[in-house]
Amino acid sequence: MADTQEIVSVLTESRVFPPPEQFSQRAHIRGMQDYQRLWDEAEKDPQKYWGERAREELFWKEPFQTVLDWKPPHARWFVEGKTNLTYNCLDRHLPRLKDKPAILFEGEPGDRRSITYGELSQQVNRLANGLKSLGVKKGDRVGIYLPMVPEAAVAMLACARLGAVHSVVFGGFSAEALQERMKDAGVKVLLTADGGWRKGAVVPLMKNVEAALTHATGIEKVVVLTRTGDGKLPAGPKFLAWDALVKGQSDTCEPEWVESEHPLFILYTSGSTGKPKGVLHSTAGYAMMASLTTRWVFDLREDDVYWCTADVGWVTGHSYVVYGPLMNGVTTVLYEGAPTQPGPDRFWAIIERYKVSILYTAPTAIRAFMRLGDGPVKQHDLSSLRLLGSVGEPINPEAWMWYRDVIGGGRCPVVDTWWQTETGAIMISPLPGATPTKPGSATFPLPGIHAEILDRDGKRVPRGQGGLLFVTKPWPSMLRTVYGDPERYVKTYFSELPGMYFTGDGARTDADGYVWLMGRVDDVVNVAGHRLGTAEVESALVAHAKVAEAAVVGRPDDLKGTALVAFVTLKHGNAPSDALKKELAAHVAKEIGAIARPDEIRFAEGLPKTRSGKIMRRLLRDVAAGNHSTQDTTTLEDLNVLAALRQNDE
Numbered sequence: 001m002a003d004t005q006e007i008v009s010v011l012t013e014s015r016v017f018p019p020p021e022q023f024s025q026r027a028h029i030r031g032m033q034d035y036q037r038l039w040d041e042a043e044k045d046p047q048k049y050w051g052e053r054a055r056e057e058l059f060w061k062e063p064f065q066t067v068l069d070w071k072p073p074h075a076r077w078f079v080e081g082k083t084n085l086t087y088n089c090l091d092r093h094l095p096r097l098k099d100k101p102a103i104l105f106e107g108e109p110g111d112r113r114s115i116t117y118g119e120l121s122q123q124v125n126r127l128a129n130g131l132k133s134l135g136v137k138k139g140d141r142v143g144i145y146l147p148m149v150p151e152a153a154v155a156m157l158a159c160a161r162l163g164a165v166h167s168v169v170f171g172g173f174s175a176e177a178l179q180e181r182m183k184d185a186g187v188k189v190l191l192t193a194d195g196g197w198r199k200g201a202v203v204p205l206m207k208n209v210e211a212a213l214t215h216a217t218g219i220e221k222v223v224v225l226t227r228t229g230d231g232k233l234p235a236g237p238k239f240l241a242w243d244a245l246v247k248g249q250s251d252t253c254e255p256e257w258v259e260s261e262h263p264l265f266i267l268y269t270s271g272s273t274g275k276p277k278g279v280l281h282s283t284a285g286y287a288m289m290a291s292l293t294t295r296w297v298f299d300l301r302e303d304d305v306y307w308c309t310a311d312v313g314w315v316t317g318h319s320y321v322v323y324g325p326l327m328n329g330v331t332t333v334l335y336e337g338a339p340t341q342p343g344p345d346r347f348w349a350i351i352e353r354y355k356v357s358i359l360y361t362a363p364t365a366i367r368a369f370m371r372l373g374d375g376p377v378k379q380h381d382l383s384s385l386r387l388l389g390s391v392g393e394p395i396n397p398e399a400w401m402w403y404r405d406v407i408g409g410g411r412c413p414v415v416d417t418w419w420q421t422e423t424g425a426i427m428i429s430p431l432p433g434a435t436p437t438k439p440g441s442a443t444f445p446l447p448g449i450h451a452e453i454l455d456r457d458g459k460r461v462p463r464g465q466g467g468l469l470f471v472t473k474p475w476p477s478m479l480r481t482v483y484g485d486p487e488r489y490v491k492t493y494f495s496e497l498p499g500m501y502f503t504g505d506g507a508r509t510d511a512d513g514y515v516w517l518m519g520r521v522d523d524v525v526n527v528a529g530h531r532l533g534t535a536e537v538e539s540a541l542v543a544h545a546k547v548a549e550a551a552v553v554g555r556p557d558d559l560k561g562t563a564l565v566a567f568v569t570l571k572h573g574n575a576p577s578d579a580l581k582k583e584l585a586a587h588v589a590k591e592i593g594a595i596a597r598p599d600e601i602r603f604a605e606g607l608p609k610t611r612s613g614k615i616m617r618r619l620l621r622d623v624a625a626g627n628h629s630t631q632d633t634t635t636l637e638d639l640n641v642l643a644a645l646r647q648n649d650e
């Protein structure tokens with residue numbers, strides 16, 4: 001949720017930055033007339049438009065005949081076609097790009113590797129053959145729990161080569177979170193590492209895996225990469241060294257030609273209930289849009305050195321660290337560690353060292369750098385940059401301006417890209433050679449994307465007013481289902497207005513039709529660009545022996561965008577204390593991961609509830625933010641509870 005001040009500043013934002021003339025002249029999409037032409041084409045004949053894009057973007061082993069089969073809310077795209085995503089990322093660029101760096105890697109301790117397209121292809125094929133030797137076949141699920149090292153990309157590509165479905169779990173997630181996801185996905189083989197480097201310390205991935213394996217997961221084999229330790233494996237027949245698995249494997253492996261709709265990956269994301277959803281994406285539609293949007297939105301050219309700072313554990317890492325850039329044959333930078341390790345200038349040193357031309361990062365990082373001042377930036381030559389991107393949460397105009405002026409030297413267009421795990425690819429964004437930008441606005445939907453702001457009855461809200469963001473027509477990279485729970489797919493995404501995809505975000509347009517995202521309208525919060533369900537944190541808290549009830553809400557935070565505030569009532573016989581606050585915070589970190597640790601815990605005698613017993617989170621949001629509630633309290637069961645919560649505030 002944006003705070004009031006921010007909304008005011010966004011509403012009065014009037015600065016407009018047209019694309020720099022020189023940038024436009026060379027861009028893939030030049031000027032708003034180009035954008036409008038594509039938009040009109042897509043509008044006139046969507047099937048023709050998307051069909052052409054799919055033929056241009058991908059190599060097809062067998063062509064498709066049907067562009068779209070839409071039985072709301074289920075879509076099948078490019079139906080009869082067959083392709084392979086790894087072939088599209090690697091083989092089709094060989095031999096031309098054989099010696100070109102595909103990945104430039106830098107580990108947190110400073111180790112570096114440059115991996116060419118030729119080498120990457122060999123590594124992928126060897127691992128694919130290794131996985132085959134473990135019995136992995138088309139359709140099997142493979143878990144990936146790795147640090148941001150090149151092997152994470154190799155693992156994803158090896159799965160896609162075999163038609164195996166990968167499910168990456170962010171390395172910052174706990175043993176419990178890992179176990180839950182692996183079990184839900186029915187993972188057969190898990191690819192992991194002994195550890196990874198973060199803030200000068202080791203993230204104990206292997207320890208977490210071992211803890212996860214003490215519960216039922218169904219995992220048959222665990223393949224362990226040596227990254228931080230001495231290569232010693234845990235005892236038992238389940239564990240296998242990565243090196244041993246790939247050693248002696250052939251570096252050719254025939255790609256499995258899969259149907260367009262063959263599942264590509266499952267990625268867990270937070271929703272408004274306690275259980276994370278396994279968002280399932282299929283192959284061709286996803287691949288086509290990842291490829292197309294990377295080229296259009298970042299205006300890619302082959303000599304670009306492109307750096308998206310996301311972790312592969314998030315969807316941004318899937319679409320814009322691995323698949324999008326590799327399909328386009330550019331060089332993608334991978335950095336393992338924390339942005340300020342060992343010093344506040346690490347990002348800028350990386351940009352200077354590799355002559356990064358495109359940087360794609362998150363507002364929370366930009367705000368953190370802003371706090372550190374311009375000094376660390378000025379120590380480095382950032383003149384290689386030509387384009388800047390932002391993703392993950394609304395970017396406040398102040399951070400946008402700092403990004404543009406200080407990082408981009410005032411010459412680089414800024415693209416604020418709105419999308420979600422579920423959308424697979426960027427949906428609303430400027431096209432840098434075409435769209436005049438406004439600080440804080442994601443501007444317009446891409447051609448063919450029907451992102452619309454509606455009220456609860458499905459009526460379009462007038463310009464200047466807020467409403468709910470829907471996507472009213474299917475698009476190729478839309479999620480296909482919630483893995484193992486098809487009803488939840490319909491209920492979560494297509495029930496607000498039948499047949500139309502509900503994003504969970506609020507938005508408005510301004511007088512010029514620009515889209516401004518206003519944050520989540522459900523019980524999902526965005527903490528430092530990480531998406532969390534408040535219900536997940538609540539269920540972690542109530543799992544603690546001393547907790548009776550918990551309600552978790554977001555509070556606006558200058559740095560993280562949103563901070564987590566937990567209201568907790570204790571079971572009889574337990575007294576509130578600072579030590580208990582610490583214990584509860586640590587408990588949440590253990591259950592979910594450090595990203596879910598509440599920023600503030602408040603003990604309460606009771607929580608405000610409706611007569612039907614629902615916790616009134618919107619009231620708690622006001623209390624957490626220190627606002628005097630103007631909200632309707634007529635259904636509040638016990639007004640004294642609210643008064644007591646407020647008192648605790650003082």
Ligand code: 6R9
Binds near residue numbers: 315417
């Ligand atoms: C790609 C990604 C999705 C949620 C989304 C929205 C927020 C993402 C944004 C943005 C405003 C942007 N979000 N990009 N809000 N402006 N440019 O982040 O996916 O982790 O699934 O999060 O993030 O609230 O609904 P995911």
